[in-house]
Amino acid sequence: MVQSKVNTINDINIGDTASYTRTITEADVYQYAGIIGDYNPIRVNEEFAKNTVYKKRLAHGLLYASFISKIVGTDFPGPGTIHVSQEMNWTKHAYIGDTVTTRLEVTKIDGKTNKVWIDVVCKNQNDEIILTGEGIIMPPTKEMKGDLES
Amino acid sequence: MNIEFKGKTIDKIKVGDTAYFAKTISESDVVQYAGITGDVNPVIVDEEFAAKTHFKKPVVHGMLLASLFSNVVGTKLPGPGSVHVSYKVSFINPVYIGDTVEIKVEVVEIFKETNSVKMDVELMNQDGVQVMKGMGVVMPPTADMGYEKAKA
Numbered sequence: 001m002v003q004s005k006v007n008t009i010n011d012i013n014i015g016d017t018a019s020y021t022r023t024i025t026e027a028d029v030y031q032y033a034g035i036i037g038d039y040n041p042i043r044v045n046e047e048f049a050k051n052t053v054y055k056k057r058l059a060h061g062l063l064y065a066s067f068i069s070k071i072v073g074t075d076f077p078g079p080g081t082i083h084v085s086q087e088m089n090w091t092k093h094a095y096i097g098d099t100v101t102t103r104l105e106v107t108k109i110d111g112k113t114n115k116v117w118i119d120v121v122c123k124n125q126n127d128e129i130i131l132t133g134e135g136i137i138m139p140p141t142k143e144m145k146g147d148l149e150s
Numbered sequence: 151m152n153i154e155f156k157g158k159t160i161d162k163i164k165v166g167d168t169a170y171f172a173k174t175i176s177e178s179d180v181v182q183y184a185g186i187t188g189d190v191n192p193v194i195v196d197e198e199f200a201a202k203t204h205f206k207k208p209v210v211h212g213m214l215l216a217s218l219f220s221n222v223v224g225t226k227l228p229g230p231g232s233v234h235v236s237y238k239v240s241f242i243n244p245v246y247i248g249d250t251v252e253i254k255v256e257v258v259e260i261f262k263e264t265n266s267v268k269m270d271v272e273l274m275n276q277d278g279v280q281v282m283k284g285m286g287v288v289m290p291p292t293a294d295m296g297y298e299k300a301k302a
Contacts, residue, residue, distance in 0.1 A: 020188070028186045035179045035186075036217045037171065040224030042231055052231065052295050060224075061234040062217040066187040069213040073191030080193055080203070083212040085240040093233070147202050148192065 006145045007077040009114050012106055018076035019103040020067050024059045026096050032063045059094045065131060067102040068120050072137050076104075077116070079148050080140025084115060088133040092124070099125040104135075114138050157229030157291040160265055165257050169227035171218060172252035175210050180247055183214045205244050212241040215251065215282050219271055222255045223288050228267065231291025235266055239284035243275070250276040255286075265289050 033039050041048035042058055049057045065088045072081045094100055101123050108117035115136055122131035140148070184190050192199040193209055200208040216239045223232045245251060252274050259268035266289050273282035 022188070031182055032186050032217075035183055035214070036221050037173065038217075038221045038224040040220075040230055040232065042233065043224070048231075048295070052292075054233075058233065060217070060220055062213065062220045062237070063186070065237075066183075066189065066211070066213040066217070069191075069211055070187045070189040073189045073194070073211075079191055080199075081191065082193065083241055085238070086213070086216070087236070087238040088234075089236045090234050144199075144203060147199060 006079055006140050006148050008142055008145050009109065009111055009116065009139050012077060012109060012116055012139060014106050014109060016076070016106045017103060018071050019101055020071050020075065021099060021101040022067060023099040024064060024094060024096060028063065029057070029059050029096050032060055036060075054093060054095075057096050059096055059098065061088070061090045061094075061131070064094055064100045064102065064122055065133070067100065067122070068104065068118075068133075068135060071102060071104055072118070072135075077137070077139035080144035082138040084136040084138055086133060086135040088131055090131050092128055092130040094124060094130050100130065107134075114141065157231040157295070158227065159293050160228075160260065160262055160267065160290050163228060163257055163260060163267055163290060165260060167227060167257040169222050169255050170252055171221045171226070172250060173218065174250040175214070175245060175247060177247050179214065180208075180210055183211055187211075187213070189213075207246055209244040209246060210249070212239070212282070215241070215245055215273055216284070218251070218253045218273065219255065219284070219286055222253060223269075223286070227255055227257070228288065228290030231295040233289050235287040235289055237284060237286040239271070239282055241282050243279055243281045245275060245281050251281065265292065
């Protein structure tokens with residue numbers, strides 16, 4: 001039994017949207033750096049960052065891009081969803097402490113291959129676009145939905 | 151003690167330059183990543199559910215694997231001070247906890263006017279199976295970035 005709604009391809013329509021807002025904490029950035037082994041000083045060294053055009057430590061671009069995976073895997077379409085491909089364009093940087101809202105919108109659905117195309121936009125707390133992209137996902141199958149809701 | 155801050159500036163990068171990073175994906179990686187991102191998709195964190203899918207066991211988050219690109223870019227090629235511009239990844243085969251994956255990043259094009267570099271990305275598992283491929287554009291560090299100057 002899961003809390004989230006499980007949406008199969010038949011429950012999804014073009015124009016459907018979902019979003020997730022999260023403040024990126026220093027703890028997030030440092031744990032993420034540890035997992036992937038990316039201790040780029042632009043992310044974890046305040047003194048180094050001061051001497052760059054960025055002035056402060058930046059969050060890893062792929063950290064907040066990962067919120068796309070959070071939305072599709074837990075909220076919409078929800079549990080059982082598989083990520084097929086993802087394109088990301090970083091238009092601005094996010095700093096530690098920024099609050100990022102990730103929003104996706106369904107743009108295309110292919111019932112034959114069970115694939116759904118999503119447009120993605122991340123904005124910061126000042127409503128500035130920091131990331132855009134397009135992804136392809138496979139929503140949970142009817143069988144998965146049955147297993148998750150039984 | 152400033153060796154870790156020496157990323158390659160664009161003048162030191164050539165088409166064909168290649169860098170690698172390999173790592174066994176541990177359960178702690180997946181659990182911590184799930185915590186940071188909030189992605190607790192049962193395909194990844196629920197063994198009982200995953201057993202019923204065609205994957206048979208929990209898979210690793212695709213975006214965790216995609217993130218290994220950030221390791222190479224931020225620490226090796228170009229290295230410290232680099233930032234991401236764009237990235238496109240395709241997830242081809244599942245990766246399971248305990249698999250060892252190696253990411254290969256190769257410079258394919260250099261754009262001096264925008265201080266950016268295009269890179270081919272490939273991720274293989276321990277059996278030599280391609281699990282992910284992609285293409286990224288990054289900005290190498292500029293010559294004025296550096297720890298000595300930061301301290302001054």
